Amino acid sequence: MKITLKRKNNVKFRCTKCGRTFTRPSIRCPYCSSLVRAEIPKQKEFKLTKHPGIWKFSNYLPKIPSENIVSLDEGFTPLIKAKNFASLIKLENVFIKDETRNPTGSFRDRVATLIVSHAKHIGAKKLVCATDGNLGASVSAYSAKAGLKCVAVVPSNADYGKILQMEAFGAEIYEYGKIIDEAVVKAKELVLSEGIYEATAEENTLSIEGLKTIAYELAMQLNRIDWLVIPAGSGLTLLSTLIGFNELVNIGILKRKPKILVVQSNVCSPIVDSLKQDNVVNEKEASIVKKHIPGLDVCKTPLLKHILQYLDYANTYGVRITYTSALNYVSIVAKSEGLFIEPAGAAAFAGLAVFARKTENISKSENIVVLAPATGLKVPLTYSKEPSRRKYGSRLAGLSTKALILNVLREHGEMHGYKIWKTLGLSVSVQAIYQHLEELERAGLVESKKVGKKKLYKLTKKGYEVVLALK
Ligand SMILES: [Zn+2]
Structure with missing residues (x-):
């Protein structure tokens, strides 16, 4: 599948060494591997515009028509x-x-506003980013605002709170590899095989x-x-x-x-x-x-x-x-x-x-x-992994499917994945519940044992503490 360019793509990217120009925002030149930058018309005065968020600096940013700017009023932080x-x-x-x-609690919103606006501008429908957390939260929030789909490839060490954010913003989340470098490779495969817009910060020069x-x-x-x-x-x-x-x-x-x-x-x-x-x-x-x-x-x-x-x-x-x-x-x-x-x-x-x-x-x-x-x-x-820091606990109250699963296990004790799904009665697939259970198990909040062909899940001591903190 190729991205169809709906509109005139007037953002150009130029290699800082060999001077070749490109229409895609890859951070490295495919010919000489030097840094590629977005072309920005030269300005004489340092002047702010009336656009939202960091687009007030639009005189110094790539030219994207204001109707395609996706902003949550990021930047201008104290x-x-x-x-x-x-x-x-x-x-x-x-x-x-x-x-x-x-807006999503991190500097990556400055990246997401540029990338998602550009994706919208060139008519992309779906973005993929490799992320250990902050970028995924940002790109999924801005994609939600733009009505675009976001795929986040996360390594197994991604932070739980950031995954909660991605879930809340409706991103498709795939876990791949142990560290971010492996997730970057997987995201790149999706870019190449399916023609999805590449939103990994370290690969996209708009960052x-x-x-x-x-x-x-x-x-x-x-x-x-x-x-x-x-x-x-x-x-x-x-x-x-x-x-x-x-x-x-x-x-x-x-x-x-x-x-x-x-x-x-x-x-x-x-x-x-x-x-x-x-x-x-x-x-x-x-x-x-x-x-x-x-x-x-x-x-x-x-x-x-x-x-x-x-x-x-x-x-x-x-x-x-x-x-x-x-x-x-x-x-x-x-x-x-x-x-x-x-x-x-x-x-x-x-x-x-x-x-x-x-x-x-x-x-x-x-x-x-x-x-x-x-x-x-x-x-x-x-913080809750550190014994001396348990007091911080989790304050991410009752927003996610994972929190609901933990609560069901607290109320009902040991349960099969299917029964948890039935009890929750949510509009998510039973496979999604198993995926959550796997992630909860990796985070040490849930443990399982095999009984016949089925797995029984229950809360660990830590899971119990987290669910109490969520309450
Ligand atoms: Zn070059």
């Missing part, structure tokens, strides 16, 4: 002065770019145009940005903000780009590994077992060579942070600033604390912006 947190780490001017305020608006907003919110502290998985957000700052310098809005502190996990840190090692600090590891920080578990990033092209080596620093520290800083930021963020974002705060303590690179009067990409409400099980 920059909050984190006075309490700053004093904890003996600094004065720390600011939080609070991306949790986006860069969406995410660079973070840099635009920062330049409007703060007179002088000395540092940007940014957690990096694939490095897409880092690349995009670097591009955004470059553009601002080129059009004369900024005098210079901020210094960058890249925060990665101590399990794998491909971007930090490639920095000047004099500029890199490691958190003390003690005897802590190495564990991936969710969202920062990209060990080989295909974007590395593009990131290195835009990095200013002399002014880029790196920190490697442990999983335990990322989780601790969820609590520290929540208690000092009243902001509940997910561990990937908390890693940035941990990174800043370690860097400020171990080096003399930051002076007290400098303005430091920390990017907080997504809300902690998306990853409730991350």
